[in-house]
Amino acid sequence: DSGVTQTPKHLITATGQRVTLRCSPRSGDLSVYWYQQSLDQGLQFLIQYYNGEERAKGNILERFSAQQFPDLHSELNLSSLELGDSALYFCASSVGGDTNEQFFGPGTRLTVL
Amino acid sequence: GEDVEQSLFLSVREGDSSVINCTYTDSSSTYLYWYKQEPGAGLQLLTYIFSNMDMKQDQRLTVLLNKKDKHLSLRIADTQTGDSAIYFCAEKGFQKLVFGTGTRLLVSP
Numbered sequence: 001d002s003g004v005t006q007t008p009k010h011l012i013t014a015t016g017q018r019v020t021l022r023c024s025p026r027s028g029d030l031s032v033y034w035y036q037q038s039l040d041q042g043l044q045f046l047i048q049y050y051n052g053e054e055r056a057k058g059n060i061l062e063r064f065s066a067q068q069f070p071d072l073h074s075e076l077n078l079s080s081l082e083l084g085d086s087a088l089y090f091c092a093s094s095v096g097g098d099t100n101e102q103f104f105g106p107g108t109r110l111t112v113l
Numbered sequence: 114g115e116d117v118e119q120s121l122f123l124s125v126r127e128g129d130s131s132v133i134n135c136t137y138t139d140s141s142s143t144y145l146y147w148y149k150q151e152p153g154a155g156l157q158l159l160t161y162i163f164s165n166m167d168m169k170q171d172q173r174l175t176v177l178l179n180k181k182d183k184h185l186s187l188r189i190a191d192t193q194t195g196d197s198a199i200y201f202c203a204e205k206g207f208q209k210l211v212f213g214t215g216t217r218l219l220v221s222p
Contacts, residue, residue, distance in 0.1 A: 043215075
């Protein structure tokens with residue numbers, strides 16, 4: 001158990017809908033990272049927040065957004081969902097903004113029908 | 114640019130050594146990592162190596178880094194059935210980790 005929690009574990013929704021994925025980092029970690037894992041794209045970095053501020057941005061679509069709250073938990077919002085958004089979404093956390101060790105949560109499996 | 118490549122599949126017998134290989138392209142990477150993903154689970158950091166090192170050993174795991182060839186390998190000694198998983202190498206690129214495609218290791222009894 002990495003100490004990073006993600007909810008929900010599974011999510012099934014329809015195209016065009018909007019969903020919110022939630023992540024709680026390990027106690028004491030200030031950074032939260034979001035990744036998408038799909039069969040065709042592999043594991044891709046989406047976005048990082050550090051202490052409430054956006055720190056780095058990867059291959060995140062405009063339909064997706066994220067935020068980190070004062071209690072350091074983070075939410076990833078996915079809107080206007082498409083079939084191709086079906087994937088595993090992982091959250092990871094680390095102590096600092098640029099540290100070596102990222103600890104991953106168990107992931108949220110999103111299925112868009 | 115950043116690109117990390119791995120072979121897709123490796124099959125070994127229990128008790129043998131496993132060697133998983135990875136090539137990367139970003140010569141400025143400072144750290145390189147190995148993660149393990151078991152079915153239905155998240156990624157678990159196994160080990161990492163700083164780019165000025167050639168080798169790092171941690172119990173049954175040995176990481177070798179050939180910076181000239183941009184080649185990274187993970188050797189698992191005395192491989193067990195519980196080692197069956199997908200193994201990802203990753204490089205620390207600019208502001209993010211770049212992951213390889215993953216190598217599925219199958220350990221048969």
